[in-house]
Amino acid sequence: MGRVIIAYIPVLHRGYLDFFNRHRDAEALYVVKRVFAVELQPALRKDVRALSAFEVQSLLSNHFFSRVEIADRNVILTIARAKHTVAMPKDELSLEIASRYLSGCRVEYDNVFLRWDRQNVLAQEKVRYDRKVSWSGVVGEMMGKAFEEREKATNLWRQVGAVIARDGKIILSGHNCQMPSPHTPYYEGDPRMFFKRGVHIELTTDIHAEPRLVAEAARHGIALEGADLYISTFPCPPCAKLVASTGIRRCYFSSGYAMLDGERALHDESVEIIYVE
Numbered sequence: 192m193g194r195v196i197i198a199y200i201p202v203l204h205r206g207y208l209d210f211f212n213r214h215r216d217a218e219a220l221y222v223v224k225r226v227f228a229v230e231l232q233p234a235l236r237k238d239v240r241a242l243s244a245f246e247v248q249s250l251l252s253n254h255f256f257s258r259v260e261i262a263d264r265n266v267i268l269t270i271a272r273a274k275h276t277v278a279m280p281k282d283e284l285s286l287e288i289a290s291r292y293l294s295g296c297r298v299e300y301d302n303v304f305l306r307w308d309r310q311n312v313l314a315q316e317k318v319r320y321d322r323k324v325s326w327s328g329v330v331g332e333m334m335g336k337a338f339e340e341r342e343k344a345t346n347l348w349r350q351v352g353a354v355i356a357r358d359g360k361i362i363l364s365g366h367n368c369q370m371p372s373p374h375t376p377y378y379e380g381d382p383r384m385f386f387k388r389g390v391h392i393e394l395t396t397d398i399h400a401e402p403r404l405v406a407e408a409a410r411h412g413i414a415l416e417g418a419d420l421y422i423s424t425f426p427c428p429p430c431a432k433l434v435a436s437t438g439i440r441r442c443y444f445s446s447g448y449a450m451l452d453g454e455r456a457l458h459d460e461s462v463e464i465i466y467v468e
Contacts, residue, residue: 194276197262199223199284201241203250206305211255213301214278219258221270222247223288227263231291232284234309267292283308315389315448318425320466326445329359333421334445334467340366341423345373346397347381353400353422355408355415355439362413365403369396389450392427401430405437415439421467428453435460443467 196217200207211220222244229236242250244261252259260266270277271293279285281300289298304311324330333354340352344366355363369375375396383395400422408415416438424447426434431453434442442457445467457464 193218193273194278195219195221195270196256196278197221197223197267197270197285197288198280199225199228199235199282200244200247201225201235201238201306203242203247204305206303210280210301210303210305211251213303215255217256217278219260220251220256221260221262221266222251223284224261224263228284231287232308235284264292271295280305282306283310286310312451313389315450316454318444318447318449318454318464318466320444320464322463323466323468324443326467330421330443330467333359333361333419334423334443336361336364337421337423340364340400344400345369345376346383347376348383349424351400351422351424353404353420355404355418355420357418362415362418363404363407365400365407367397367400368403370398389448392450393429399427399430401426401434405433408437419443425449426453426457428456432456435462441465 194217196214196219198210198220200222224244225235225241235241248259248261262270267288274295276297276299277289277293278299278301279289281302282305285300326334333356337352337354340354341350342352344350344352346367346369350366352366353364354361379396381396383397386394401420405415407413418439419441420434420439421443423445425444426442428451435456439462441463443465454464
C-alpha cells in the first residue's frame with residue numbers, strides 16, 4: 192500500500208518545510224481539519240494563530256505534494272481501511288489519532304519539534320550545556336558553598352542552593368525557602384505533594400533560590416551584570432528567564448534537567464551554561 196502523511200498544521204514555518212522535504216516520497220499530505228483536532232484535543236481551541244485546513248491546503252498545493260487533502264475522522268478511517276503507511280509528526284494529537292483510528296496501519300513518527308503540546312511542555316530534557324568543568328579550584332569552592340546552602344532549604348521535596356560570585360568572590364548566597372515562614376510545610380502540609388515532578392511547578396509555597404538572590408541584590412542595590420551563578424540544580428523556566436534578564440554571564444550547575452524554554456532563554460541572552468562534573 193502507499194505512503195501518506197497525516198498532520199495537523201496550524202501554521203507554516205521552517206520546521207514544517209523541513210518535515211515535508213524529508214517525506215517528499217509520500218503520495219499525499221492529509222491536513223487534519225481544525226474542528227476535528229479540537230474535538231480530540233480541546234486545548235487547541237485556544238490557539239488563536241491557527242490557520243484553517245483549507246487555507247493550508249491552498250498554500251501547499253503543488254508546492255511539495257501533488258495531492259493535499261483535508262482529513263477528518265471519516266477520511267482517516269478510509270486511510271486506515273486501505274492500510275496505508277502513515278508518516279506523522281510525533282506530537283500528542285498524532286499519537287491520539289493513531290491510537291484511535293490507525294491501529295491497522297504502519298505509523299512512522301518523525302521526532303521533529305513543530306509546536307508546543309502537553310507532552311513536550313512537560314518534557315524533562317537533558318541540559319545542552321556549553322562546556323564541562325571539573326569540581327576543583329574556584330569552581331569547586333563555589334559549588335561547595337551552593338551545596339552547603341542547599342542543606343538549609345526547608346522544602347520537603349527539593350532542596351536547591353545557589354551562589355552569585357564575581358571574580359571568584361561570593362556576592363550573595365542562598366537557598367529555596369518556604370513563605371511566609373520556613374515552618375509552613377510542617378503545619379500546613381506541602382501543596383507540591385499532589386503533583387509529580389515537573390508538573391505545575393508554579394503551584395508552590397516555596398520561593399526558589401534564584402529569585403531570592405535577585406531580590407536581595409535589588410534590595411541592596413547590587414548590580415549582577417557580568418556575575419556568575421553557581422547552582423546545585425539547573426534553573427526551572429521562570430528562574431532561567433529571571434537569571435537571563437539580570438546580565439549574569441555564566442550559569443554553573445551540577446544536576447537537574449531542562450524544561451520548556453529555560454535553556455533557550457539563557458542561551459538567547461548569551462549566558463554560558465557550564466556543567467560541573
